[in-house]
Amino acid sequence: MLLKEIKNIFHAELDANYGKDEVNSFFYMLIEHYLGLERFILAIQPEFIISKEEESPLFEALSKLKLEIPIQYIIGKAYFMDLDFKVNTSVLIPRPETEELVRWILDDFSGNTADLKILDIGTGSGCIAVSLAKNLPNAKVFGLDVSEDALVVAKENAKLNNVDIEFIHADILTLATFDFGLELALKFDIIVSNPPYVRVLEKQEMKKNVLDNEPALALFVADDNPLIFYQKITELAVKKLTNKGVLYFEINQYLGKETHSLLKNQNFSEIELRKDFFGNDRMLKGKLINNQRIKYFK
């Protein structure tokens, strides 16, 4: 069959749901993934033919796209910070907003020549941990998650991107600081987390493809205690950050003020709330200056 005919079928079947540009982008991702073809193939060879065997994964993908399965889960791959990541339904698909958080950390620490220790809480696919390790070669990075299946993916991603990360299986909500084990009897210069933060009441704002496919464990928190992870992680950070260590969060856009107060109440300094590309409150950072805490407790 002519490749351009398959492309036309994709548009006929999917444009109404996704729009022409997104369907184009799906089609090119699929031919690159399954057939190793560059996106400009049809510009150079408009009559390019593929075999029946080569057609079949494209049509299978088309059926999945009709069911609104995310393209990243179909091809098992996502891009984050210009790196390749394996993904499956045990992990959240890395988001562009999270790239903004990673860029913030890199802007703050890229010139740093001292050794750094970094802990990523709720590491999921490992996208934050791996891209920090990749871009901060003097950092020792740890990634923690409650999901063993997610950790399997995160480990594969560390290997895929050639970085050495220590992964820890633990539940941050029940973890006491002294439970951190021998390897974590150390302090971190950076603690970063993109924990679950979507309230159940916000489900109605979410797209069907997210609700039906992405892991609920990675997304949702109870309406009556939406900052449960932030509270726990901030308390832990007070004990586990070095002097002048920095805590970075991705946050719920509707809870910027409340999350900011949490850091303030724990005596973090230089607290900064940032908006994402879409203009929503999305990132928060605070520095822990131990001297201030000592003064506070005197």
Ligand SMILES: C[S@@+](CC[C@H](N)C(=O)[O-])C[C@H]1O[C@@H](n2cnc3c(N)ncnc32)[C@H](O)[C@@H]1O
């Ligand atoms: C929003 S996802 C973030 C994943 C990844 N860091 C990213 O930015 O794409 C939250 C992650 O927290 C993990 N998680 C949920 N509850 C947890 C808990 N109690 N302890 C540790 N990790 C938890 C989930 O398995 C999920 O991987």
